[in-house]
Amino acid sequence: MPRTGGEERRSTLVEEAIRQFGREGYAGASLDDIARAVGVRKQTLLYYFSSKDALLEACLHAAGIRLAEVIAQALEGKEGYWERAEAVIHAVFGLASEWPEFPMFVREAGRLGPLAFERFADVLDPLRRRAVEFLQSGMDDGQVRKQDPAMLLFTLYTAVVGSLTEASVLNAVVGADKSRASLRRREREVVAFVRAALEPVPDR
Amino acid sequence: MPRTGGEERRSTLVEEAIRQFGREGYAGASLDDIARAVGVRKQTLLYYFSSKDALLEACLHAAGIRLAEVIAQALEGKEGYWERAEAVIHAVFGLASEWPEFPMFVREAGRLGPLAFERFADVLDPLRRRAVEFLQSGMDDGQVRKQDPAMLLFTLYTAVVGSLTEASVLNAVVGADKSRASLRRREREVVAFVRAALEPVPDR
DNA sequence: ATCGCTCTCTACCGTTCGGTAGACAACCCC
DNA sequence: GGGGTTGTCTACCGAACGGTAGAGAGCGAT
Numbered sequence: 001m002p003r004t005g006g007e008e009r010r011s012t013l014v015e016e017a018i019r020q021f022g023r024e025g026y027a028g029a030s031l032d033d034i035a036r037a038v039g040v041r042k043q044t045l046l047y048y049f050s051s052k053d054a055l056l057e058a059c060l061h062a063a064g065i066r067l068a069e070v071i072a073q074a075l076e077g078k079e080g081y082w083e084r085a086e087a088v089i090h091a092v093f094g095l096a097s098e099w100p101e102f103p104m105f106v107r108e109a110g111r112l113g114p115l116a117f118e119r120f121a122d123v124l125d126p127l128r129r130r131a132v133e134f135l136q137s138g139m140d141d142g143q144v145r146k147q148d149p150a151m152l153l154f155t156l157y158t159a160v161v162g163s164l165t166e167a168s169v170l171n172a173v174v175g176a177d178k179s180r181a182s183l184r185r186r187e188r189e190v191v192a193f194v195r196a197a198l199e200p201v202p203d204r
Numbered sequence: 205m206p207r208t209g210g211e212e213r214r215s216t217l218v219e220e221a222i223r224q225f226g227r228e229g230y231a232g233a234s235l236d237d238i239a240r241a242v243g244v245r246k247q248t249l250l251y252y253f254s255s256k257d258a259l260l261e262a263c264l265h266a267a268g269i270r271l272a273e274v275i276a277q278a279l280e281g282k283e284g285y286w287e288r289a290e291a292v293i294h295a296v297f298g299l300a301s302e303w304p305e306f307p308m309f310v311r312e313a314g315r316l317g318p319l320a321f322e323r324f325a326d327v328l329d330p331l332r333r334r335a336v337e338f339l340q341s342g343m344d345d346g347q348v349r350k351q352d353p354a355m356l357l358f359t360l361y362t363a364v365v366g367s368l369t370e371a372s373v374l375n376a377v378v379g380a381d382k383s384r385a386s387l388r389r390r391e392r393e394v395v396a397f398v399r400a401a402l403e404p405v406p407d408r
Numbered sequence: 409a410t411c412g413c414t415c416t417c418t419a420c421c422g423t424t425c426g427g428t429a430g431a432c433a434a435c436c437c438c
Numbered sequence: 439g440g441g442g443t444t445g446t447c448t449a450c451c452g453a454a455c456g457g458t459a460g461a462g463a464g465c466g467a468t
Contacts, residue, residue: 006444025315027232030425042426044446052426104315110372111229111308117372128377145400150378151393155363157377158370162362168314168321169361173332174354189355196349197401210414234455246456248416256456 010048011062012038018059022104026056026112057119060109063102064123070095071127081143084134085198086191089160093187096164097180103164128153138198145200156194163190214252215266216242222263226308230260230316261323264313267306268327274299275331285347288338289402290395293364297391300368301384307368332357342402349404360398367394 016037020029031052035045049055074091078084096103109120121128131153138144163170163186167178170186220241224233235256239249253259278295282288300307313324325332335357342348367374367390371382374390 009445025229025231027229031427032425041447043428043448046427047445050427107370110370112372114372114375117376121373121376147396148393151389152397154370154374154377155367155393155397157373158366159359159363161370162366163359166311166314166358166362166365168316168318169325170358171318172321172325173358173361185355189352189359192351193356193359193401196403197397199400213415235457236455245417247418247458250457251415254457 014058014062017055018105019101022101060119064120068123081138097183103161107165144198218262218266221259222309223305226305264323268324272327285342301387307365311369348402
């Protein structure tokens with residue numbers, strides 16, 4: 001009975017679905033649970049999204065847009081190579097800090113196959129191209145070690161996402177807690193790792 | 205009717221379960237499908253493993269043992285720092301090449317929470333300790349850039365596993381195929397990345 | 409020959425899941 | 439104030455799932 005109105009309910013459902021798809025996986029999350037967490041019946045959810053698959057697509061699209069916004073905003077006004085690279089990493093870690101299930105959902109999107117992942121990645125394609133050009137120009141300038149820029153971007157992606165999603169592994173290997181401080185520490189570690197991997201080798 | 209005998213059937217079921225848990229996720233894989241893929245009824249599977257959870261535990265244990273074997277064998281007779289590090293990466297990539305769902309299953313194990321992951325990681329704990337000592341001694345000798353060795357191991361883990369499991373991402377970012385050649389290329393890329401990240405910085 | 413053990417099967421149960429049908433209430437417009 | 443639209447609900451369905459009960463086939467030992 002308490003009517004919340006169309007678009008707001010829609011986006012609330014998508015956000016909750018991203019949380020649960022990320023935490024439980026697509027197959028493991030149920031429409032009942034997602035709806036209940038929003039304070040609504042499953043049939044109301046199905047009023048907005050005609051099927052579980054349609055809900056997933058909406059989540060993929062929304063996640064892509066959200067990440068693109070966050071990264072684009074982080075890049076505003078940044079000029080230097082390291083400034084820009086670190087700003088992106090910092091922005092992604094910030095998003096993960098306030099929305100821990102977000103990187104989990106992104107990883108789940110990759111797991112669901114190329115078709116699902118494209119829905120997410122399509123929105124990010126302009127940024128992807130900018131990143132590749134950025135890395136390429138860094139190599140041309142001698143600020144970045146020469147290598148395949150696309151492959152390098154992929155490796156950077158896995159390092160960041162892995163660091164944000166493999167909490168169980170982190171716990172087993174390092175014995176880390178889940179606090180904010182631990183997340184910041186991981187961010188510093190990733191930045192240092194990436195920086196070391198990018199820097200050109202002066203000798204040897 | 206065709207009796208295959210106890211232990212062999214048991215391990216066949218575990219291998220198939222690892223495949224399907226890795227491909228579909230724990231929640232997404234069904235006992236019916238796993239049993240059918242082995243050519244047997246679900247109730248036969250439940251004769252060997254009293255529940256889905258018990259089957260998962262057997263898979264986690266078996267996966268841990270398998271990976272420990274593969275790594276230990278790869279280390280035999282290797283002496284140099286890079287020789288040993290690269291041998292481990294090469295061994296893991298080799299395992300992933302002949303059993304693509306294996307790294308997927310490992311990642312799924314991490315997703316299922318610390319309790320599940322411990323079942324897998326417990327077997328690997330001696331190797332984990334050796335790796336940390338190895339990295340620490342490398343730092344003491346000046347062959348590896350100084351940093352927290354446990355955290356470094358975690359970052360290396362995410363780089364390797366990510367590179368082996370994020371096929372959809374790789375496809376979206378690089379446009380890569382799934383061929384053997386592509387896998388070898390990724391291995392070279394990971395080795396180069398890790399090596400660059402490990403090397404001590406001579407200046408700057 | 410038969411007893412007992414190992415292994416695999418058919419049959420079935422209760423629950424949960426994604427999805428459908430349709431009643432009904434609130435709101436807007438005229 | 440009646441009609442259409444939008445949003446939320448109750449009730450229900452068929453399929454799939456994890457798991458139980460129990461029959462029976464093959465086989466080795468006595």
